[in-house]
Amino acid sequence: MKKQYLLLIGLTALVLLYCMVSFIKGDIFKMDNSLAVTDSTWLAPSIYADNTVSGEERKLVIYGQDLIAHTAKYLGPKGSVAQITNGMNCQNCHLQAGGKAWGNNYAAVFSTYPKLRDRSGQIESIYKRVADCMERSLNGTAVDSNSREFKAIYAYIKWIGQDVQKGQKPQGSGIEKLAYLDRAADPKKGQVVYTTQCASCHGANGEGQLAPDNIEYAYPPLWGAHSYNDGAGLYRISSFAGYVKNNMPFAVATHKNPTLTNEECWDVAAYVNSQPRPHKDQFKDWPNYSKKPIDFAFGPYADNFSETQHKYGPYKPIQNFK
Numbered sequence: 001m002k003k004q005y006l007l008l009i010g011l012t013a014l015v016l017l018y019c020m021v022s023f024i025k026g027d028i029f030k031m032d033n034s035l036a037v038t039d040s041t042w043l044a045p046s047i048y049a050d051n052t053v054s055g056e057e058r059k060l061v062i063y064g065q066d067l068i069a070h071t072a073k074y075l076g077p078k079g080s081v082a083q084i085t086n087g088m089n090c091q092n093c094h095l096q097a098g099g100k101a102w103g104n105n106y107a108a109v110f111s112t113y114p115k116l117r118d119r120s121g122q123i124e125s126i127y128k129r130v131a132d133c134m135e136r137s138l139n140g141t142a143v144d145s146n147s148r149e150f151k152a153i154y155a156y157i158k159w160i161g162q163d164v165q166k167g168q169k170p171q172g173s174g175i176e177k178l179a180y181l182d183r184a185a186d187p188k189k190g191q192v193v194y195t196t197q198c199a200s201c202h203g204a205n206g207e208g209q210l211a212p213d214n215i216e217y218a219y220p221p222l223w224g225a226h227s228y229n230d231g232a233g234l235y236r237i238s239s240f241a242g243y244v245k246n247n248m249p250f251a252v253a254t255h256k257n258p259t260l261t262n263e264e265c266w267d268v269a270a271y272v273n274s275q276p277r278p279h280k281d282q283f284k285d286w287p288n289y290s291k292k293p294i295d296f297a298f299g300p301y302a303d304n305f306s307e308t309q310h311k312y313g314p315y316k317p318i319q320n321f322k
Helices: 002-025 056-070 071-075 126-136 148-160 189-196 237-247 262-272 309-314 316-321
Strands: 113-116 122-124 218-219
Touching: 056 071, 056 113, 126 148, 189 262, 218 262, 237 309
Parallel strands: none
Antiparallel strands: 113 122
């Protein structure tokens, strides 16, 4: 009986100590006695911890995740299913198979599609989004909408966004947009950033590094024949800059602890996207010119600013014009 009392006293002391430490750190209450705001950043689910998905649906989700992580293995130049993409993996742009907060994830895809997209001027489905990625970021051909591969990708995208309410975009979804600079982004300054921070993984000439199997890239090419084309989302330097800010250098930078300054991110984005890459005919994009993003690199525009300024900035004069 005495031992039980001692154990109870010990446990009570530990609970009190935890509460005191949490109070001091501000985990329970702020200094003004209001409830502290918890981190509401989106977290991806784990298929291995999810026992609610079973049978064929579970198989499709697992296959879809593998297709995103190792696209080249199935659909690249040496793909076992088809040879329709450039050898990059979807995961090279959508980190952790689209599951990383602020890593160009899929958190809000199922919750927001179908939707009207200004780029096409049409209501687009999830299939159209996937097809666009394959034709632009993977500089290839869209997967067949009736194929098991697309069904698996769809199942995975639906599953990974299962906890997001329809029409909602949770914190940490997609790519963070950085504040515009007061100057144009500078490719020459960006080259210095690239050389010191990026070249060790992506190569001095942006060629990337193939994995030991010579089928997929461990580090993707950032320009050249095997990289994304100029119709890809990351060809807009605002997207590239925000992506770099929260994720690069790889496995070092995080949203809470970025490595590069905003200026370095804008400049390295300008440098990478000033390099040669495949071209995609985009004459049908943005049927309403006034809907074009400020940093879309190709005219015509609904203003008199040049293509160079639209690509590199400064953007604030364009923003003020709109």
